[in-house]
Amino acid sequence: MVGVNKKKINVGMVGYKFMGKAHSHAYKDVGMFFDTAADVVMKAICGRDENGVKEAADKFGWESYETDWRKMIAREDIDFVDINAPSDAHKEITLAAIAAGKHVFCEKPLALNLADGREMLAAAEKAGVKHAICFNYxxxxxxxxxxxxxxxxxxxxxxxxxxxxxxxxxxxxxxxxxxxxxxxxxxxxxxxxxxxxxxxxxxxxxxxxxxxxxxxxxxxxxxxxxxxxxxxxxxxxxxxxxxxxxxxxxxxxxxxxxxxxxxxxxxxxxxxxxxxxxxxxxxxxxxxxxxxxxxxxxxxxxxxxxxxxxxxxxxxxxxxxxxxxxxxxxxxxxxxxxxxxxxxxxxxxxxxxxxxxxxxxxxxxxxxxxxxxxxxxxxxxxxxxxxxxxx
Amino acid sequence: MVGVNKKKINVGMVGYKFMGKAHSHAYKDVGMFFDTAADVVMKAICGRDENGVKEAADKFGWESYETDWRKMIAREDIDFVDINAPSDAHKEITLAAIAAGKHVFCEKPLALNLADGREMLAAAEKAGVKHAICFNYxxxxxxxxxxxxxxxxxxxxxxxxxxxxxxxxxxxxxxxxxxxxxxxxxxxxxxxxxxxxxxxxxxxxxxxxxxxxxxxxxxxxxxxxxxxxxxxxxxxxxxxxxxxxxxxxxxxxxxxxxxxxxxxxxxxxxxxxxxxxxxxxxxxxxxxxxxxxxxxxxxxxxxxxxxxxxxxxxxxxxxxxxxxxxxxxxxxxxxxxxxxxxxxxxxxxxxxxxxxxxxxxxxxxxxxxxxxxxxxxxxxxxxxxxxxxxx
Amino acid sequence: MVGVNKKKINVGMVGYKFMGKAHSHAYKDVGMFFDTAADVVMKAICGRDENGVKEAADKFGWESYETDWRKMIAREDIDFVDINAPSDAHKEITLAAIAAGKHVFCEKPLALNLADGREMLAAAEKAGVKHAICFNYxxxxxxxxxxxxxxxxxxxxxxxxxxxxxxxxxxxxxxxxxxxxxxxxxxxxxxxxxxxxxxxxxxxxxxxxxxxxxxxxxxxxxxxxxxxxxxxxxxxxxxxxxxxxxxxxxxxxxxxxxxxxxxxxxxxxxxxxxxxxxxxxxxxxxxxxxxxxxxxxxxxxxxxxxxxxxxxxxxxxxxxxxxxxxxxxxxxxxxxxxxxxxxxxxxxxxxxxxxxxxxxxxxxxxxxxxxxxxxxxxxxxxxxxxxxxxx
Amino acid sequence: MVGVNKKKINVGMVGYKFMGKAHSHAYKDVGMFFDTAADVVMKAICGRDENGVKEAADKFGWESYETDWRKMIAREDIDFVDINAPSDAHKEITLAAIAAGKHVFCEKPLALNLADGREMLAAAEKAGVKHAICFNYxxxxxxxxxxxxxxxxxxxxxxxxxxxxxxxxxxxxxxxxxxxxxxxxxxxxxxxxxxxxxxxxxxxxxxxxxxxxxxxxxxxxxxxxxxxxxxxxxxxxxxxxxxxxxxxxxxxxxxxxxxxxxxxxxxxxxxxxxxxxxxxxxxxxxxxxxxxxxxxxxxxxxxxxxxxxxxxxxxxxxxxxxxxxxxxxxxxxxxxxxxxxxxxxxxxxxxxxxxxxxxxxxxxxxxxxxxxxxxxxxxxxxxxxxxxxxx
Known part of the structure; x- marks a missing residue:
């Protein structure tokens, strides 16, 4: 339920293709079918191509869009970052988000290789942020x-x-x-x-x-x-x-x-x-x-x-x-x-x-x-x- | 796509149980997956029980709610009426909506009996409104x-x-x-x-x-x-x-x-x-x-x-x-x-x-x-x- | 088991096409997989076309063949008659077999019509012979x-x-x-x-x-x-x-x-x-x-x-x-x-x-x-x- | 078809359990459904336990039985030998059968090991007998x-x-x-x-x-x-x-x-x-x-x-x-x-x-x-x- 006094949690998402659509849909629908402890707010979506990301923002129902993920991560109104850009971008964005104190919801694979993945895990644990990998099945x-x-x-x-x-x-x-x-x-x-x-x-x-x-x-x-x-x-x-x-x-x-x-x-x-x-x-x-x-x-x-x-x-x-x-x-x-x-x-x-x-x-x-x-x-x-x- | 200059079409819906949820979900998601000619706006949901309908409005994402369907039908900001109340209410609401010049999207069965159904069809055709029955399969x-x-x-x-x-x-x-x-x-x-x-x-x-x-x-x-x-x-x-x-x-x-x-x-x-x-x-x-x-x-x-x-x-x-x-x-x-x-x-x-x-x-x-x-x-x-x- | 002192029961069969083959196969195999109370002996097969029935007799393993079912029924070495000729022949052959005191195993349908079927049932019951209809499934x-x-x-x-x-x-x-x-x-x-x-x-x-x-x-x-x-x-x-x-x-x-x-x-x-x-x-x-x-x-x-x-x-x-x-x-x-x-x-x-x-x-x-x-x-x-x- | 003047081919089989039953059934039925170039005759079945093999012979329809496979292989009325005894017996029986000039139909596995299998193959090829392994599927x-x-x-x-x-x-x-x-x-x-x-x-x-x-x-x-x-x-x-x-x-x-x-x-x-x-x-x-x-x-x-x-x-x-x-x-x-x-x-x-x-x-x-x-x-x-x- 979307309650007046209910806590809100704001998501910023990097990526807007296949997985971006699937994740957007999830944020849009989750409150309708589940009694979440906080209302998720689709705050910002981010992609390099301005036309593409703008269209996705409109179509998927995001409040705003960004073309620079660093800028989006820096925004104070973002509580957690959803990363579904191509796999080679996972590490850098994740580490930046963690550094900014954001929780991270990352698509699989976590990274291009094991060493990178371990580095990301260590960073998340050290920072004490919540972290998830999207093994959806x-x-x-x-x-x-x-x-x-x-x-x-x-x-x-x-x-x-x-x-x-x-x-x-x-x-x-x-x-x-x-x-x-x-x-x-x-x-x-x-x-x-x-x-x-x-x-x-x-x-x-x-x-x-x-x-x-x-x-x-x-x-x-x-x-x-x-x-x-x-x-x-x-x-x-x-x-x-x-x-x-x-x-x-x-x-x-x-x-x-x-x-x-x-x-x-x-x-x-x-x-x-x-x-x-x-x-x-x-x-x-x-x-x-x-x-x-x-x-x-x-x-x-x-x-x-x-x-x-x-x-x-x-x-x-x-x-x-x-x-x-x-x-x-x-x-x-x-x-x-x-x-x-x-x-x-x-x-x-x-x-x-x-x-x-x-x-x-x-x-x-x-x-x-x-x-x-x-x-x-x-x-x-x-x-x-x-x-x-x-x- | 939710376009700035795109036409909007406002729906008012009577009913908020099983079918009300399914219909609400459709209105919520359609723009994300289909290029509709108009953006559907979830204007008002209506039900007799105020607590129930208010909760449904919040949860399903309706802009407002009503407890009297006559009042909702009368609203000028409603372009079409979605009726998924129990079957015995279909006829009366449909006829009122048609009389108010609204298009009607009615759950099946159209009416409790054939005579009523024919009356509804005749009214819709006479009024020239668009009409649909929800044979979804x-x-x-x-x-x-x-x-x-x-x-x-x-x-x-x-x-x-x-x-x-x-x-x-x-x-x-x-x-x-x-x-x-x-x-x-x-x-x-x-x-x-x-x-x-x-x-x-x-x-x-x-x-x-x-x-x-x-x-x-x-x-x-x-x-x-x-x-x-x-x-x-x-x-x-x-x-x-x-x-x-x-x-x-x-x-x-x-x-x-x-x-x-x-x-x-x-x-x-x-x-x-x-x-x-x-x-x-x-x-x-x-x-x-x-x-x-x-x-x-x-x-x-x-x-x-x-x-x-x-x-x-x-x-x-x-x-x-x-x-x-x-x-x-x-x-x-x-x-x-x-x-x-x-x-x-x-x-x-x-x-x-x-x-x-x-x-x-x-x-x-x-x-x-x-x-x-x-x-x-x-x-x-x-x-x-x-x-x-x-x- | 095919025992030396085991009772034998001799079958004479009318018909040698699709069902004739299926029945013949059953008589041939039953003793190999089931401990029957009597050994079934494939005594005689009967059909109007001598070449056809002779070939079937050889191929299916019957001891002898006949071209006249009346003659076969009359044989003393036949204990029961299997009838899988076309349906219009069921009644006449069945009644004759019963009259000769033989048990009857008849393919379905029993007869071309209900009256005939009832006549066959009555005859079998009166004569006290065993009777079966081949509803195999x-x-x-x-x-x-x-x-x-x-x-x-x-x-x-x-x-x-x-x-x-x-x-x-x-x-x-x-x-x-x-x-x-x-x-x-x-x-x-x-x-x-x-x-x-x-x-x-x-x-x-x-x-x-x-x-x-x-x-x-x-x-x-x-x-x-x-x-x-x-x-x-x-x-x-x-x-x-x-x-x-x-x-x-x-x-x-x-x-x-x-x-x-x-x-x-x-x-x-x-x-x-x-x-x-x-x-x-x-x-x-x-x-x-x-x-x-x-x-x-x-x-x-x-x-x-x-x-x-x-x-x-x-x-x-x-x-x-x-x-x-x-x-x-x-x-x-x-x-x-x-x-x-x-x-x-x-x-x-x-x-x-x-x-x-x-x-x-x-x-x-x-x-x-x-x-x-x-x-x-x-x-x-x-x-x-x-x-x-x-x- | 079982023709009067048709060539006959006589089989002697070693083994009478699961596979023995399956093979016996095949010999029994093949002539009924296929126009074989020769009629197979179920000449002799062989097993060590006399009661067991005698019962199998009766039940499966073999003309005779033996308790010593060497004796069976030596019989002049045996044209080919079917071996479905336990796997450790395959080699010895096969080699003996080949030596006696018989064709061999052997259950899988051919032998307990590759060396034995190769020896059996070489023997069969050298002798010029027909050989088969029963990969039935x-x-x-x-x-x-x-x-x-x-x-x-x-x-x-x-x-x-x-x-x-x-x-x-x-x-x-x-x-x-x-x-x-x-x-x-x-x-x-x-x-x-x-x-x-x-x-x-x-x-x-x-x-x-x-x-x-x-x-x-x-x-x-x-x-x-x-x-x-x-x-x-x-x-x-x-x-x-x-x-x-x-x-x-x-x-x-x-x-x-x-x-x-x-x-x-x-x-x-x-x-x-x-x-x-x-x-x-x-x-x-x-x-x-x-x-x-x-x-x-x-x-x-x-x-x-x-x-x-x-x-x-x-x-x-x-x-x-x-x-x-x-x-x-x-x-x-x-x-x-x-x-x-x-x-x-x-x-x-x-x-x-x-x-x-x-x-x-x-x-x-x-x-x-x-x-x-x-x-x-x-x-x-x-x-x-x-x-x-x-x-």
């Missing part, structure tokens, strides 16, 4: 239900964890060379972009990684250069000139978890027909869980304790009032979509900043995820298993 | 794709149309007697509430009904009275006293369509495990289409023209830029939810009011739907087929 | 599990029963005029051929029909005449001449059951993409069951008694040792196919003939099914509901 | 369709191959120590038993492995000893004494293929709820294929060349006459089961022995599969990638 009702089932011990001891994150927007060799395909801007390809989500979900659900071994591919090594402004997943036109793809199209790896479970992960942008196939399947001594982002409201669960002739995978539609966050939306059976996860994480971070309620994922989770990513890359160089503690 | 990308496939002749001649709309919130005999279970307020039970959606989708997709024959049931004839304020699908507590259920729990019927197709419809609130199972399956001489609201982003399509050894039901994820409305949201594979359909219908109605663009469904569709509903009820009385033209 | 493990769940009261009071039996082999207007499309030979079209299966399953699972109302269509009224010998579902070539289709392509109907449940049935050979889509969905006060012949090893079950946040449709793979008949085949998860149902019904009928163990479906079930079929046809003539007791 | 219509699609280039360049073979019969720690869990008899656990199938399918579908790296687990290290005779997957009772499990419960590995594709494989007997979840998913530059043994009649296929708004995974029911082997069984939509694959491989091997028609998989495929299995085991020892050419 943790906040879907079906994923929360998976977490609850596991935490209650209903899967028993975990034996297997398998994840895929599959897309197909690069199978076409004419898809242009967007910033996500350049190592110096994106840091990594499918691995850092989407394996990162799978790694975070695995850590969230079953715990820490012990060691990994992987392989990767860049199936199409040159692509048309992009003309004009580049945002979104693949926006902008294609030039006749070509440039080198410097990130991976696909990375797969095996993992051993500290709890003894066997893991298997693959991220690819070359999986024809798989549009956003972020899945996990977890086998425990008492049952199995399966989830797929393309059907994000559903969780498949098998319990060995069910009567033998009646046991089977249950397709649970996580839209009941008893499912976390679901009751804030619509009646049973009225499904939610992709963007709702951002509303939920924003809700939890507002609560965290306002009431000091427990919150994860923080920069620490960003760092832990980065450790696994880099251990995989190191294992690829070495052709052998690498302990995550080593990186 | 037409506006989902997958349903639009179904429409396109049929209109392009890719299903050929239509042979069969089958629809279900199944929920289970009444299977529990202790679910209390909400207003939706009282004939004098709701007009009808599962039939008017959810068969109405199926009938509208059938008309939208394959055309007019010729004749029908049906049966119905009220499986649980008495339910606990509801204590306190009653909104949403089942909100409020249960009393120890009981009252009579005066509407149907389930209604099924056969239909012959004017184009020769055979139809089969069932609506039930007694279908254990089916939460919002609004489905259709359409067989034509060239192929088949199947859709299910619980997986609203997907359309299953079978084409007989596919090579015989490669033909199969295709699961199309209607999240591509080429799918109507989908491109306004997120990249491919990032699914949308239930409420998005309201954003789409609101977008189309704003365009219609502002630019006179073509628009359906109007009150005429509300009346046509009501004709089928009443023909079914008449067939139940008679135990025989009834021509829809007869009612 | 009752004998699938998943269907047996559905039956068990219902009989144990785990679905509670039954509210809804919906069935489809959909195929698409007639959508092509050039599919020739096989015997199944001629009323004088087949008796009926989709209605008698496949609605019959659905009606039998409904009776098996939830009990007797009270009243019905239906509609039907013959979408393609003329088809190429068939050249050469006609067997199987559509075998034989197409002539350039056309003949009239005298049966229904599709029949749908509503039903009220004696237990108060609402029913809905549709059979069609015009459902593009549906190859053998024999399905039922049953809603009770405690749960729901769904089954589909195209996935015949699976049963979907929803129990309302499951914890609210963990309830969901269970996909049960009916291949566990605890599932009836499944343990006689392969280990868990190794699915069975269409023809296995025939092995199971043959097993049960052998037991019935040998040990007088309880057995259904008998001719009585054939008659009961025919009553419903004819009541539907009568309702179509009348355009009104017809009580099944009336026919 | 190649012979399912849906798998054949996958092969055809790939061979026709309709998937384009292959990027990814992922396979699972998951079962759950060992999750229960009280499942006894069957022979499949002892290294000296089985050679290997899940890896050799079920990864072997996945490896063979991958080789069949997309070609040779280049290098691999894996990990494995024995989750339950001790199990109750088995009492009595041990056959089938888990047959026999459990003792109170325990013994050590000396094989893997699960093995996963990454693979690089020679064609550049990335591979990922996991076999586990600890995947709760997965009964026989033998799956593959193959992504190519033009499309994707997915298959699951639990739904063995279905193939899911995605073609990028489909119109963008109509592209989607097709669920193809491989029961059309145009699908290899399917037309030999039942009409469209009437699914087949697990054992049918054995009928098909037996059919092809009979043709191969009789007419010298092309045939795979032979012992060479057994050896190639074993190479991959051993390379994985070696990679586990080393903690690093191992080239398959190295073993």
């Amino acid at each position: 943790r906040f879907l009702p079906a994923v929360q239900l998976a977490k609850q089932i596991i935490d209650e011990g209903r899967l028993g001891e975990i034996h297997h964890y398998r994840a895929t994150y599959l897309q197909d927007w690069l199978v076409d060799p004419n898809t242009p060379l967007a910033w996500r395909l350049k190592k110096e801007v994106a840091g990594s390809g499918a691995h850092g972009d989407i394996n990162a989500h799978s790694i975070d979900l695995a850590r969230f659900l079953i715990g820490e990684f012990d060691r990994v071994v992987g392989h990767n591919r860049t199936f199409v090594k040159e692509r048309p250069l992009l003309t004009g402004s580049a945002g979104g997943l693949s926006g902008g036109g294609a030039s006749t000139e070509k440039g080198e793809v410097t990130v991976d199209d696909a990375t797969g790896f095996l993992a051993d978890f500290k709890n003894g479970a066997m893991g298997m992960f693959v991220a690819s942008r070359f999986a024809a027909g798989r549009k956003n196939h972020n899945t996990f399947e977890i086998h425990g001594s008492k049952g199995t869980i399966r989830w797929d982002l393309e059907k994000l409201n559903e969780l498949e669960v098998y319990f060995r304790e069910d009567e033998p002739n009646l046991a089977g995978f249950r397709r649970i539609l996580a839209t009941e009032p008893s499912h976390k966050y679901a009751g804030n939306w619509w009646p049973t059976g009225h499904i939610i979509g992709y963007e709702h996860a951002f509303v939920h994480i924003v809700y939890e971070f507002i609560q965290h900043m306002t009431t000091d309620s427990p919150f994860t994922p923080t920069f620490l989770d960003g760092v832990k995820c980065q450790e696994v990513l880099e251990a995989v890359d190191l294992s690829i160089e070495r052709g052998a298993w690498v302990s995550v503690d080593e990186v | 037409r506006f989902l990308p997958a349903v639009q794709l179904a429409k396109q496939i049929i209109d392009e002749g890719r299903l050929g001649e239509i042979h069969h149309y089958r629809a279900t709309y199944l929920q289970d919130w009444l299977v529990d005999p202790n679910t209390p007697l909400a207003w939706r279970l009282k004939k004098e307020v709701a007009g009808s039970g599962a039939h008017g509430d959810i068969n109405a959606h199926s009938i509208d989708l059938a008309r939208f997709l394959i055309g007019e009904f010729d004749r029908v024959v049906g049966h119905n049931r009220t499986f649980v004839k008495e339910r606990p009275l509801l204590t306190g304020s009653a909104g949403g699908l089942s909100g409020g507590g249960a009393s120890t006293e009981k009252g009579e259920v005066t509407v149907d729990d389930a209604t099924g019927f056969l239909a012959d369509f004017k184009n020769g197709a055979m139809g089969m419809f069932v609506a039930s609130r007694f279908a254990a495990g089916r939460k919002n199972h609004n489905t259709f399956e359409i067989h034509g001489s060239k192929g088949t289409i199947r859709w299910d609201l619980e997986k609203l982003n997907e359309l299953e399509v079978y084409f007989r023209e596919d090579e015989p050894n490669l033909a199969g039901f295709r699961r199309i994820l209607a999240t591509e830029p080429s799918h109507k409305y989908a491109g306004n949201w997120w990249p491919t594979g990032h699914i949308i939810g239930y409420e998005h359909a309201f954003v789409h219908i609101v977008y189309e109605f704003i365009q219609h009011m502002t630019t006179d663009s073509p628009f359906t469904p109007t009150f005429l569709d509300g009346v046509k739907c009501q004709e089928v509903l009443e023909a079914v009820d008449l067939s139940i009385e008679r135990g025989a087929w009834v021509s829809v033209d007869e009612v | 009752r004998f699938l493990p998943a269907v047996q599990l559905a039956k068990q769940i219902i009989d144990e009261g785990r679905l509670g009071e039954i509210h809804h029963y919906r069935a489809t039996y959909l195929q698409d082999w007639l959508v092509d207007p050039n599919t020739p005029l096989a015997w199944r499309l001629k009323k004088e030979v087949a008796g009926s079209g989709a209605h008698g051929d496949i609605n019959a299966h659905s009606i039998d399953l409904a009776r098996f699972l939830i009990g007797e029909f009270d009243r019905v109302v239906g509609h039907n269509r013959t979408f393609v009224k003329e088809r190429p005449l068939l050249t050469g010998s006609a067997g199987g579902l559509s075998g034989g070539g197409a002539s350039t001449e056309k003949g009239e289709v005298t049966v229904d392509d599709a029949t749908g109907f509503l039903a009220d059951f004696k237990n108060g449940a609402m029913g809905m049935f549709v059979a069609s050979r015009f459902a593009a993409g549906r190859k053998n889509h024999n399905t039922f969905e049953i809603h009770g006060s405690k749960g729901t069951i769904r089954w589909d012949l195209e996935k015949l090893n699976e049963l979907e079950v929803y129990f309302r008694e499951d914890e609210p946040n963990l309830a969901g449709f269970r996909r049960i793979l009916a291949t566990e040792p605890s599932h009836k008949y499944a343990g006689n085949w392969w280990p868990t998860g190794h699915i069975i196919g269409y023809e296995h149902a025939f092995v199971h019904i043959v097993y049960e009928f052998i037991q019935h003939m040998t040990t007088d163990s309880p057995f259904t479906p008998t001719f009585l079930d054939g008659v009961k099914c025919q009553e419903v079929l004819e009541a539907v046809d009568l309702s179509i003539e009348r355009g009104a509901w017809v009580s099944v007791d009336e026919v | 190649r012979f399912l219509p849906a798998v054949q369709l996958a092969k055809q699609i790939i061979d026709e280039g309709r998937l384009g360049e292959i990027h990814h191959y992922r396979a699972t073979y998951l079962q759950d019969w060992l999750v229960d720690p009280n499942t006894p120590l069957a022979w499949r869990l002892k290294k000296e008899v089985a050679g290997s656990g899940a890896h050799g038993d079920i990864n072997a199938h996945s490896i063979d399918l991958a080789r069949f579908l997309i070609g040779e492995f280049d290098r691999v790296v894996g990990h494995n687990r024995t989750f339950v290290k001790e199990r109750p000893l088995l009492t009595g005779s041990a056959g089938g997957l888990s047959g026999g009772g459990a003792s109170t004494e325990k013994g050590e499990v000396t094989v893997d419960d699960a093995t996963g590995f990454l693979a690089d293929f020679k064609n550049g594709a990335m591979g990922m494989f996991v076999a586990s007997r600890f995947a709760a709820g997965r009964k026989n979840h033998n799956t593959f998913e193959i992504h190519g530059s033009k499309g994707t294929i997915r298959w699951d043994l639990e739904k063995l009649n279905e193939l899911e296929v995605y073609f990028r060349e489909d119109e963008p708004n109509l592209a989607g995974f097709r669920r193809i029911l491989a029961t059309e006459p145009s699908h290899k082997y399917a037309g030999n069984w039942w009409p469209t939509g009437h699914i087949i089961g697990y054992e049918h694959a054995f009928v098909h491989i037996v059919y092809e091997f009979i043709q191969h022995m009789t007419t010298d028609s092309p045939f795979t998989p032979t012992f060479l495929d057994g050896v190639k599969c074993q190479e991959v299995l051993e390379a994985v085991d070696l990679s586990i020892e080393r903690g690093a990638w191992v080239s398959v050419d190295e073993v």
